[in-house]
Amino acid sequence: MGKEFAEKTEPDYPLEELLPLLSRLAEKYTSFESSSITNECAQTLMEAILYCIREYEDSVEMDGEILDSFSKTDTKIQKTEKIPASNAYQRGYELVVQKAKAANQLYNKIMENFSDYGSLALHDTMVEEMPKFFLHYDARFAPHKDHLLLAYPITEPLGKTGGIDRVYQYLCYIEKEQEFLRKFPEGYVQEVCKAYHKEYEELFISLTEIIMMEP
Numbered sequence: 201m202g203k204e205f206a207e208k209t210e211p212d213y214p215l216e217e218l219l220p221l222l223s224r225l226a227e228k229y230t231s232f233e234s235s236s237i238t239n240e241c242a243q244t245l246m247e248a249i250l251y252c253i254r255e256y257e258d259s260v261e262m263d264g265e266i267l268d269s270f271s272k273t274d275t276k277i278q279k280t281e282k283i284p285a286s287n288a289y290q291r292g293y294e295l296v297v298q299k300a301k302a303a304n305q306l307y308n309k310i311m312e313n314f315s316d317y318g319s320l321a322l323h324d325t326m327v328e329e330m331p332k333f334f335l336h337y338d339a340r341f342a343p344h345k346d347h348l349l350l351a352y353p354i355t356e357p358l359g360k361t362g363g364i365d366r367v368y369q370y371l372c373y374i375e376k377e378q379e380f381l382r383k384f385p386e387g388y389v390q391e392v393c394k395a396y397h398k399e400y401e402e403l404f405i406s407l408t409e410i411i412m413m414e415p
Contacts, residue, residue: 217285221249251344252292296343303368317389318401321352355406
């Protein structure tokens with residue numbers, strides 16, 4: 201199993217620190233009935249561990265502190281020296297849970313005044329698919345996965361992010377786009393889109409992109 205995960209381990213944490221985490225997570229995954237899992241499952245759980253560790257490390261600022269940007273408090277976690285992988289994983293997992301809650305709150309906020317302006321891709325993504333994501337997202341065993349087809353395109357790149365990071369970034373963009381489109385009457389937005397293409401409702405194109413093309 202060591203060779204399978206060698207390329208996926210973080211440089212700062214040797215495999216001997218990560219394997220005990222994998223063993224404990226596997227026990228939780230099987231409800232402590234067994235520590236034996238398939239190689240595919242082990243791969244997924246190791247990716248979950250690394251995702252949480254990266255979440256922790258990405259939140260570490262240059263001055264050696266972690267700022268909890270998703271909490272209403274100003275809690276700071278000091279990092280004066282390298283912490284064990286188990287601690288990094290646990291703190292990262294807690295950040296993942298907080299980000300999932302923040303993303304859900306942002307989604308609910310967006311939907312209070314949401315309009316798809318006739319775009320089927322936007323409707324399907326926000327009304328049909330996004331609730332399924334929050335219902336099935338697994339912060340413990342698969343935080344790196346989102347199983348979400350973001351059919352509605354956005355004009356800002358999401359990079360190589362995955363899991364809750366990808367969804368949160370996407371929702372931040374949708375919030376900004378909805379605020380931008382609300383500056384115009386809804387009928388005007390639909391009129392401009394109709395002028396762009398008579399069947400714009402079925403296109404996979406950003407509404408912002410269409411509006412910005414209007415002279």
